[in-house]
Amino acid sequence: MPPSTTSTVRDLVGDATGRRYVFTELSLPAGGTTPFRRHPDDLRTHIVIGGAVELEAAAAPGEVSTTRYGAFTGWHAPPGSVYRLVNRGDTEALVIEAGTRAGTVREADDAAALLDTPAPPPACRDASDYTVDKPWGHEVWYTANLDGPPYAVKQIHMTAGHQSSLQSHRFKAETNYVVEGEAKVLNGLRAPADTTEAVDPARIPAALHGPRTGWSSAPDILHRVIAQRTYTSIEVSTSELDDVIRWQDDTGRGDGRIDSEHEGAR
Known part of the structure; x- marks a missing residue:
């Protein structure tokens, strides 16, 4: 027993x-x-x-x-x-x-x-407290002190009124769980094969997520998070952290890792 x-x-x-x-x-x-x-x-x-x-x-x-x-x-x-x-x-x-x-x-x-x-x-x-500032808030990379881990764990903190880039990943899969606050999440429409194609966010299914709820995004799925109220989530993903295609971004960031964000990491 x-x-x-x-x-x-x-x-x-x-x-x-x-x-x-x-x-x-x-x-x-x-x-x-x-x-x-x-x-x-x-x-x-x-x-x-x-x-x-x-x-x-x-x-x-x-x-x-x-x-x-x-x-x-x-x-x-x-x-x-x-x-x-x-x-x-x-x-x-x-x-x-x-x-x-x-x-x-x-x-x-x-x-x-x-x-x-x-x-x-x-x-x-x-766990690591490595913190990366973002235009919309910050992330804490808990697994940054592991040597080549096969998964990643982050804290995502976004201030009210901000939103993430509209993005997709070729290989990375991720799951988010809201700890506090509220987010409107666009998630579920397959990304175009042509990365120069325009994407209309209004076509992407939307849902509100509060504490102790969450969502998953598979590879090649368009997703965006909009902070209705300042929110904090825990994200678990596969290890391909630089695998980001940004279809839209409020600050004009390109695809992949943004090295300038890590230069000021603490």
Whole structure:
């Protein structure tokens, strides 16, 4: 029988992405805890988006380190790490988990049950706070401190009245989850094969998204985000971050990576 847990997990990945990454919302009630877990083949990133949690990571039998994470901070759990989440607060905590989906996840109430070798398991590490200013707000690239990760996790913060470029990607798939605020999202029309062709945004299906809702965009799908109210989302995508075709942009930015935005990154 699997170990009991007081947490609940909600899958956030739409079928449009082909499920090329894991993206889930974990809800942990006040006083709640997850089992210890180990994913031998997968890299995972966790970002707290509500409340606070303590990460308890096992280094050896009987040795557990504790690190506290608040909203919009988090950690990377490399393959083979052993850890659990604890909510010692008096309100619900919400945590986003993203990553690869290569293998199985093992769980146990006792960390020692998951320590299969004498060597200590790999240590978890803090997520990056690398911040890139944008004409409409800023992004935090949480996975910027990983070496060639097969996925990317970003915080997207857009101020009210602004909008992203109207864009598409040749290879990149992405899923967004709104944490706070409200966005009008244009999404779902296939991009023309000819990148010089004019695109009418009015033809693209539109929907409003508030907290704890989201959307996915597959390759070659036109999409744009318009901040009805200042909003913050977490975006998980495949790793092709420079793969951007900008069909329209309020500040005239071209396709691909904008190097000047990264020159001032912090």
